[in-house]
Amino acid sequence: MTVWFTSDLHLGHARLLELSEARGAAFASIDEHDARLVANWNETVAPEDTVWVLGDVDMHGKDASLARISTLAGTKILVAGNHDACWAGMRDGWRKRDRYLAAGFAAVMDFGVAKLPPVRQGGSATRVLLSHFPYAGDSHDEDRYSQFRLRDEGVTLLHGHAHDAFREGRTPKGTWGINVGVDWWDYRPVSAERLAEHLEDLRHERVAPVAGDSDR
Template sequence: MTTFFTSDQHFGHANIIKYCDRPFADVPEMDEGIIARWNETVGPDDEVWVLGDYAMGDRARGLSYLSRMNGTKYLVSGNHDLCSPVERNGHLHVQQYADAGFAAVVSQAEVKLPEVVPGEGGLRVLLNHFPYEGDSHTEEDRHAQFRLRDLRQTLVCGHVHDDWRVRRSPEGTLQVNVGVDVWDFRPVSAEDLHRFILEQGDATPSRR
């Protein structure tokens, strides 16, 4: 079994194609293209953490795609997910997302990335839709109350689309965006994510 991370599919969202200059002609081509790349990457026995903003527009249609997509899927809700705590009645929609195929729906999580350098161990990272600092195509950091406190632990996030793949917070903490716009519209494996973090010179040894 391999664990993967991804974010910000925005299934059903026409404006995102122009907003992020996605290489798709329309919503059906985008949706089917993302599903195809997901299934090329993820196997039936794998697991995938989706870090928010899974679908917009016709969310019921977007949620129906889950049954076509490989792996056990977990959602860390984002500001455009109806089940998000950003939404006043978000808690009322959690079961809808679970019934559609998410094995768990949470607002944040912590996982351990597997060892990729012999003897150096795994790496604990936080998962949240929002980065510690930074937003999508704006200088204002929205939804501040739903962002995690920066205690110098590497954060894996989404939300910022194609603005950046990696960026340090004002505290110097590494933030890695796993959004589809900067990862070829497919999930990234835990091993590849750990290697990418090591390439940035931030292994956060105190959190191994």
């Protein structure tokens, strides 16, 4: 069994193709966009795998986009984002969680904790926090939703929300955050093993951060 992470699918969000130059160039229509993301997911994830979706699966829980969740392989866990109708920051968002469970998510939560596997034999697993929001940084010019962001206590954070603004960032405390959004991982989920290796490379400066640190 493999554990995967992803974020910001934005299924059914036609305007995203206007807002995102990269997605607008990659997809001619939102139907093509959604079909490709579903196909990529099912090429990548096996039925026995688990996928953490770190928010913004679609735009506000529309029936047509939520109907696609049951077609996605694996056990799916949603950490809600600001565009999910079940997000805690949405008025009566808690009332919508049953809709997401019925659509095919095994659980819906606000934050999570997981472990990335050891990079080498005999090594230790890495504890990571899971949130839709990074410690700092945004897809917009200013950081939004500060009251919903986790406090940096030195624990690596996996997140979404930033879209193609940056792939990773390091806080003033030196804590790494990695954006698992589809924009950075070939429009498909990324495995815990790959993220563990990527984090190791960042820590040892074997790979250059994309878009720089997010300590702003």
